[in-house]
Amino acid sequence: DGGITQSPKYLFRKEGQNVTLSCEQNLNHDAMYWYRQDPGQGLRLIYYSQIVNDFQKGDIAEGYSVSREKKESFPLTVTSAQKNPTAFYLCASSSGRGGYEQYFGPGTRLTVT
Amino acid sequence: GESVGLHLPTLSVQEGDNSIINCAYSNSASDYFIWYKQESGKGPQFIIDIRSNMDKRQGQRVTVLLNKTVKHLSLQIAATQPGDSAVYFCAETSGYSTLTFGKGTMLLVSP
DSSP states (O other): OTTEEEEOSEEEEOTTOOEEEEEEEOSOOSEEEEEEEOTTOOEEEEEEEEETTEEEEOTTOTTEEEOOSBTTBOOEEEOTTOSOOOEEEEEEEEOOSSOOOOEEOOOEEEEEO | OOOOOTTOOEEEEETTSOEEEEEEOOOTTOOEEEEEEEOTTSOOEEEEEEETTOSEEEOSSEEEEEETTTTEEEEEESSOOGGGOEEEEEEEESSSSOOEEOOOEEEEEEO
């Protein structure tokens, strides 16, 4: 899992509550990413950030929000507007200087009931 | 662990066999490709990459082949071991920033 940490490993929330997933990296990477993974599917990009204080929507950004106030941190908030939030969430980072390889954290399993 | 393998294409091999996992990509402009391995309950791990100016690249026990004519990528694992059991994803990009991931193939290795 390299130098990327995600916490907690498992998270349980009631429907209608917002929840924030943590992602921290000590790789000095400029770019960070959030993906969602559902059973039997590949990774789908939620949001990404190439530099501090800037981020872009990915393919499935609706119902999610992010911030990038520090280079090391890229928290993801799953809002009550997300229709089907239960999933495995993966954070990744890359050097962002023409380095396409992304390093992944261990993931957070979110269950909303 | 996390059940990421439901309904995925599955390749079952015996320990010691060679394994070949295939991936078709759709973007002819893609110029960089990566193979990742994901064990149950963990994040994906980088295995090997290849740029579009190459058609073959070898690592330790793994080889990636790229056929740009038919937009096909394959991962060959030599002398497959039980520890190789995982879901394998290919990913592609046509430039700086984001990767597009395939749906994955589950590799099951029997002792």
